[in-house]
Amino acid sequence: MHVPFLLNWYLNPYHAPLVVAQEMGFFEKYGIDLAIIEPTNPSDVTKIIGTGAIKLGLKAMVHCFAARARGYAIQSIATVLDEPPTGLISPLKQRIKHIADIQNKRIGYVGEFGKIMIDNLVQEAGFPINCYEAIRVGMDATQAILTGHVDAAIGIASFQQIELEAAGMPSYLMPIDEMAQLGCCCFCSIQVIAHDSFLQDNHQMIHRFLQALQQGLQVTKKDPEQAWKCLIATKPSLNRPVYQKIFQATHPYFSSDLKNVDRDWQKVKNYAQRLKITDAQLSLSECYTNRFFSPV
Amino acid sequence: MHVPFLLNWYLNPYHAPLVVAQEMGFFEKYGIDLAIIEPTNPSDVTKIIGTGAIKLGLKAMVHCFAARARGYAIQSIATVLDEPPTGLISPLKQRIKHIADIQNKRIGYVGEFGKIMIDNLVQEAGFPINCYEAIRVGMDATQAILTGHVDAAIGIASFQQIELEAAGMPSYLMPIDEMAQLGCCCFCSIQVIAHDSFLQDNHQMIHRFLQALQQGLQVTKKDPEQAWKCLIATKPSLNRPVYQKIFQATHPYFSSDLKNVDRDWQKVKNYAQRLKITDAQLSLSECYTNRFFSPV
Incomplete structure (x- = not known):
């Protein structure tokens, strides 16, 4: 079966379990021709999968709530990356260590919900929303910080912070989970999401997909060298020391078994309500399921 | 209208007209939310668009015939890149200047049809197909040549040859169009392709899409500096001298008006028949159309 799969970001080391499963033929073994x-x-990404154009892909946990709230029929069927440390990253010289420090600063965010998160932090700390300038940077947080286009940007310790370090710019990460009192970076966990219609019609195939992905995960965890070879075979431009460091730094955050963690979903549900991107009506059973880990 | 659009290759300077239209808001102006x-x-790419998952994208001309022959209902509605000089690229020290020179060499090809082309050249020159070793390299021809994984690979003068030059490896390009006596590199012209069902239902929208793309093309041609800014704003990793050179070298090959050129389609049809990837039954009117340049 031919299955297009849309990543949440450009292909990078945190996609290793998927890339390993593809490169080592695990999907193929289960009859899945993954594109x-x-x-x-x-x-x-949310819109493309939410409208069912592409039916399978990746997206961070908090977006799953936003998607459902907007009527996109998507569900998380697995977790690939567990609680990667996410925060506001800034050059050390900016001295942005507390939320109060972002006043009069230009802050880079990926998309809509990043801005909502910062607005929320600012307001809960008692400052007006317009005390800082929000600048949308998409996937380019690192470049935007390096070129001085922004003073800080939302990013991941094991990714953008390492890129900055490699470019000779030591940085500080102000953890969003601490500021928002979440106790975990689960809002940013990377989930496998799928369109509801696809889940209804393809239980066996999706079960096999997850089996292949689990095998890719096992190789990634037990044989990082082999996983690295798969990454650079798939995308030779990753063959640089900075991406190798990102891969090493990402390694502890790969999910142990791909399963959705109920506690995380509960926390992020509360957080999404606080951010007003969803309401209490939304049932968690609409948002994620572990049923495809079983064959029937 | 939300419209996912699948490129034929990683985003690179030859996608400038599309990127300019996106970055300067031309698609948005016509009510098109292009992803x-x-x-x-x-x-x-052919399969994803051919099965209608994504309904609009780019692909080289020769693949349009292959797609139709396999029952994929896709048509070309425009030409973005006209006859980019394509051939077998090899380091000068390999001395691969005639088809006979590829005997006992490892030759890199992108996908299935690249191999068919080389096999055809080899056979027409009177050598057995197994006189050379074919190695699939996907989008990585340059890396494969640089690392010595292949002795030569199919590529474009204004792209992979410039990458090799930038890496300090001067190269020779043996033009496929000359060897195959085509008189043009039109088989490799980059077309906008769409799924038939999409074309039937969305004439107005597709007409507006082409208007926006034409405006992106005009900016690209008249104001290369502005087009370059759009490219690096969309993909900051392109901001390197090698990609700027690729952009300059690509500039003469952008289509003048986006229209499909009948002569090219005739030639490539004959070529596709010679390659046995299509038969004489196929009508060119199934393969391309310029009707969406008109509003009705």
Whole structure:
């Protein structure tokens, strides 16, 4: 079966379990002809999968709530990356260590919901929303910080912070989960999402998809060298020391078994309500399911 | 209207007219919310558009015939890149200047049809198909040549040859069109392709899409500096001298008016028949149309 699969970001080391499963023929073994495609604008992903054009892909947990709230019939069927440390990253010289420090600063965010998160932090700290300037940077947080287009940007410690370090710019990460008192970076966990109609019609295939992905995950965890070879075979432009460091730094955050973690979903549901991107009516059973880990 | 658009290759300077139209808001002005996505494997594109998952995208002319022959209901509605000089690129020290020179060499090809083309050249020159080793390299011809994984690979003068030059490896391009006596590189012209069902239902929208793309093309041609800014704004990793050179070298090959050129389609039809990837039954009117340049 031919299955297009849309990544949440350009293909990078945190996609290793998927890339390993593709490169080592695990999907093929289960009869799945997976076509992995990349967005040029990460904000397009929810809509493309939500409208059912592409039926399977990746997206961060908090977006699953936003998608449902907008009527997009998508569900998370697995977790690939568990709680990667996410926050406001800034050059050390900017001294942005507390939410109060972002006053009069230019802050880069990926898409709509990043801005909502910062607005929320600012308001809960008692400052007006317009105390900072929000600048949409899409996938280019690192470049935007390096060129001085923004003073800080939302990013991941094991990704953008390492890119900055490699470019000779040591940085500080102000963790969003601490500021928002979440106790985990689960809002940013990377989920496998699928359109409801696809889930209804293809239980067996999706079960096999997850089996192949689990095998890709096992190789990634047990044999990082082999996983790295798969990554650079798929995308030779990753063959640079900075991406190798990102891969090493990402390694602890790969999910242990791909399963959705109920506690995380509960927390992010509360957070999404606080951010007013969803309401209490939404049932978690609409948002995620682990049923495809079983064959029937 | 939300319209996912699948590129034929990772986003690169030859996509400038599309990127300019996106970045300068021309699509938006015509009510089109275009989501540009990239393949990780260029061989997936025909199938993804051919099955109607994504309904609009780019692909080289020769693939349009192959797609139709396989029952994929796709048509070309415009030409973006006209006859980019395509051939077998090899380091000068390999001395691959005639088809006879590829005997006992490892030759890189993108996907299925590249191999068919080389096989055809070899056979027409009177050599057995197995006189050379074919190695599939996907989008990585340059890396494969640089690392010595292949001795030569199919590529474009204004793209892979410039990458090799920038990496300090001067190269020779043996033009496929000359060897195959085509008189033009039109088989490799980059077309806008769409699924038939999409064309039937959305004439007005597709007409507006082409108007926006024509405006992007005009800016690209008249104001290359502005087009370059759009390219690096969309994809900051292109902001390197090598890609700027590729953009300059590509500039003469942008189509003048986006229209399909009948002579090219005739030639490539004959070529596709010679390659046995299509038969004489196929009508050119199934393969391309210029009717969407008119409003009705």
